[in-house]
Amino acid sequence: MTPATTTELPEIRDKSPRAASDRLVGLLIMSLFPALFWTGLIALAAAAIGQPLGTLALVSIGVAIAIFLAVVISTLVARSS
Numbered sequence: 001m002t003p004a005t006t007t008e009l010p011e012i013r014d015k016s017p018r019a020a021s022d023r024l025v026g027l028l029i030m031s032l033f034p035a036l037f038w039t040g041l042i043a044l045a046a047a048a049i050g051q052p053l054g055t056l057a058l059v060s061i062g063v064a065i066a067i068f069l070a071v072v073i074s075t076l077v078a079r080s081s
Contacts, residue, residue, distance in 0.1 A: 031067075034069055
């Protein structure tokens with residue numbers, strides 16, 4: 001039989017400020033690039049059907065997509081760690 005202390009692995013978490021900034025940069029990358037892609041795709045589709053969207057509409061769509069993705073990704077990352 002093995003003692004319980006040898007089978008349990010201690011959790012290793014980096015609590016440094018750099019780890020927090022790295023997570024923030026990762027979150028920004030994971031939410032901004034897809035938001036830019038989908039906003040561009042929506043702009044192309046709207047122009048293709050003859051109803052181009054205005055700048056304010058495109059910015060609003062992009063911000064909404066980015067916020068949604070940031071919330072979903074941060075929830076998933078927080079749950080996994």
